[in-house]
Amino acid sequence: MVGAGLVVIGVGIGIGRIGGSAMDAIARQPEATNKIQTAMLIAAALIEGIGFAALFAVS
Amino acid sequence: MRLKNFAKALILTALTTPVLASSSDTNHSDTDHNEHTVSDQNEAVDTKEEIKSYIMHHLEDTYHFGIWDKAGISFPLPVILFDEGLHVFSSSNFADDHGHHDGIAESNGKHYKIDHAKIYRTDAEGTINYNKPFDFSITKNVMMIIITGLLMLLLFRSLGKSYAANGGISKGVGRFMEPIVLYVRDDIARPNIGEKKYKKYLPFLLTIFFFVWFLNIFGLTPLGVNVTGNIAVTFALALLVFLFTNFTGTKDYWMHLFNPLGNAMPWYGKAVLYIILIPIEILGIFIKPFSLMIRLYANMQAGHIVLMSLVGLIYIFGNMMGGSLSFLLAFAISLIEVLVALLQAYIFTMLAALYFGFAAEEHEHHDEAHAH
Amino acid sequence: MDKLLNDFSLGLFVWQTLLFLLLLFLLKKFAWKPILDAVDEREKSIESALKGAEEAERRMQALQADNEAAKKEAMIERDAIMKEARDTRDDIISDAKTAASEEGVKIIASAREEIEIQKKAAIAEIRTQVASLSLDIAEKVVRQNLSSDASQKELVNTLLNETKIN
Numbered sequence: 001m002v003g004a005g006l007v008v009i010g011v012g013i014g015i016g017r018i019g020g021s022a023m024d025a026i027a028r029q030p031e032a033t034n035k036i037q038t039a040m041l042i043a044a045a046l047i048e049g050i051g052f053a054a055l056f057a058v059s
Numbered sequence: 060m061r062l063k064n065f066a067k068a069l070i071l072t073a074l075t076t077p078v079l080a081s082s083s084d085t086n087h088s089d090t091d092h093n094e095h096t097v098s099d100q101n102e103a104v105d106t107k108e109e110i111k112s113y114i115m116h117h118l119e120d121t122y123h124f125g126i127w128d129k130a131g132i133s134f135p136l137p138v139i140l141f142d143e144g145l146h147v148f149s150s151s152n153f154a155d156d157h158g159h160h161d162g163i164a165e166s167n168g169k170h171y172k173i174d175h176a177k178i179y180r181t182d183a184e185g186t187i188n189y190n191k192p193f194d195f196s197i198t199k200n201v202m203m204i205i206i207t208g209l210l211m212l213l214l215f216r217s218l219g220k221s222y223a224a225n226g227g228i229s230k231g232v233g234r235f236m237e238p239i240v241l242y243v244r245d246d247i248a249r250p251n252i253g254e255k256k257y258k259k260y261l262p263f264l265l266t267i268f269f270f271v272w273f274l275n276i277f278g279l280t281p282l283g284v285n286v287t288g289n290i291a292v293t294f295a296l297a298l299l300v301f302l303f304t305n306f307t308g309t310k311d312y313w314m315h316l317f318n319p320l321g322n323a324m325p326w327y328g329k330a331v332l333y334i335i336l337i338p339i340e341i342l343g344i345f346i347k348p349f350s351l352m353i354r355l356y357a358n359m360q361a362g363h364i365v366l367m368s369l370v371g372l373i374y375i376f377g378n379m380m381g382g383s384l385s386f387l388l389a390f391a392i393s394l395i396e397v398l399v400a401l402l403q404a405y406i407f408t409m410l411a412a413l414y415f416g417f418a419a420e421e422h423e424h425h426d427e428a429h430a431h
Numbered sequence: 432m433d434k435l436l437n438d439f440s441l442g443l444f445v446w447q448t449l450l451f452l453l454l455l456f457l458l459k460k461f462a463w464k465p466i467l468d469a470v471d472e473r474e475k476s477i478e479s480a481l482k483g484a485e486e487a488e489r490r491m492q493a494l495q496a497d498n499e500a501a502k503k504e505a506m507i508e509r510d511a512i513m514k515e516a517r518d519t520r521d522d523i524i525s526d527a528k529t530a531a532s533e534e535g536v537k538i539i540a541s542a543r544e545e546i547e548i549q550k551k552a553a554i555a556e557i558r559t560q561v562a563s564l565s566l567d568i569a570e571k572v573v574r575q576n577l578s579s580d581a582s583q584k585e586l587v588n589t590l591l592n593e594t595k596i597n
Contacts, residue, residue, distance in 0.1 A: 038246075042413065045406045049350030052357035056435055120443060139442075177440075194442040201446040208454040215462030222469030227476065229469075240466060261467065262459040270451065291440045295447035 003058035011051030015044050110371035118285050119176040120200045122150040142192030203284045207273050243268050251412040256419040268408040275400030288359030297352035300411045308418040316340045358403050362396045
């Protein structure tokens with residue numbers, strides 16, 4: 001259970017940072033919104049995948 | 060527009076609830092039922108354990124197609140077993156007098172029983188000897204896959220036909236799907252795979268996108284199907300992506316795997332690094348589709364669990380305050396789930412396209428070498 | 432992880448794989464191919480239509496420019512012709528004028544010459560007339576008085592020259 005919590009904290013921080021950075025990037029370059037969003041989703045999905053894998057491993 | 064979406068979501072949420080709600084009026088409890096009977100008629104679902112097992116039951120595949128289990132509305136599906144010969148019989152053989160699917164079915168002198176959503180061979184008295192037959196039954200999920208497949212076939216075939224009939228302009232229901240098809244082509248396949256080769260992978264990407272999306276959406280309907288939240292389904296999809304990636308891999312793809320540094324270093328330098336790098340690269344081949352499988356499975360499974368837990372909370376609170384709060388939460392989550400259904404289909408397709416892009420890549424090594 | 436493996440259903444996996452491949456095959460043949468072909472064709476036709484419109488526009492502009500040039504040329508030509516005509520007219524007029532004046536001058540000169548000649552002739556005639564007349568008169572007057580005709584005539588001539596009838 002503790003392991004699962006740690007995994008979720010880590011994944012949360014990771015995805016949060018990606019989202020935050022993407023927001024910054026979009027604010028700086030609104031014309032590149034589409035590209036940034038795509039890259040953001042891919043990165044978030046990768047982290048999420050690792051998170052789920054870890055979650056299944058510990059539970 | 061926003062109001063319309065709101066209304067749709069409201070209907071969706073309202074439809075999800077009666078599955079749990081229908082029980083409250085007829086309430087006489089049998090205490091000695093096992094956990095499967097929680098979903099049965101004539102029983103309230105209002106304790107923590109019951110709700111938990113109800114949710115788990117909902118997430119499982121079943122051998123009959125239950126539209127509304129509590130009201131006894133369900134269709135039997137064919138059971139197909141390979142167990143020293145072929146056994147085909149209706150899943151209604153498992154049903155007992157009360158409509159519970161926990162009876163013993165007899166076929167060609169062999170007896171079977173469903174335990175924890177799996178069929179086991181038993182003796183005539185129903186003692187499970189944990190001897191699993193090869194089970195190729197048309198379960199609820201298989202049925203749902205067939206239905207979705209037929210739906211897609213009808214939808215896109217009519218779209219494909221409408222072009223010729225209308226002089227190059229689509230018409231009918233398919234017209235709504237055309238921009239999405241073009242989106243998959245122009246924003247997923249083209250940028251990730253490249254102009255030269257995307258046509259080869261496009262049919263697969265389109266099929267997988269709509270298949271996953273439709274099944275995700277069906278998972279949100281009160282039918283209670285959880286196809287994309289089933290590990291076997293996502294494993295099959297991921298396996299196909301894996302096979303397609305590696306069987307269409309170009310020379311450059313394999314070069315990148317086994318010689319990632321190229322000519323950047325003399326051979327004795329590379330040899331040391333490659334002891335570490337090559338196993339990582341090879342592991343990567345398997346991790347990529349594995350993460351595809353886990354991501355889709357876990358997202359859908361988690362979505363269903365969260366949604367149903369929140370609906371279940373209404374019955375645990377059992378009062379106006381907590382109930383309405385849980386209802387609002389469940390409502391908000393189901394809105395998010397509609398988004399997640401699309402997002403997961405998009406991500407699955409996007410990453411598959413990305414992996415295909417790696418497989419299809421063709422660097423111009425020679426030009427690079429000359430340029431340096 | 433155990434739960435995951437336990438949940439795995441081989442039958443569902445097999446069905447999913449088979450059905451998906453079948454779906455992929457059928458959709459590819461009956462749906463994606465016609466859809467993508469039609470969309471491709473439509474895009475191509477739109478592109479070619481756009482290109483055609485551009486081409487037409489370009490041609491139109493070229494045509495317009497041509498027209499403009501032709502018009503300008505025609506104007507220039509017209510101006511040239513007009514100018515030429517005007518010049519010719521002027522030339523004719525001035526030629527006629529000079530010819531006329533020359534002719535006039537010539538006529539006047541010849542007239543003057545004629546007059547001079549006539550005058551001279553007249554004067555000569557008059558002179559002889561006067562001389563003979565005067566001789567006749569003088570003869571009549573002084574017939575007996577004069578010794579010889581010759582010296583008398585000489586005297587009269589000198590006298591006439593001095594008087595200068597003009």
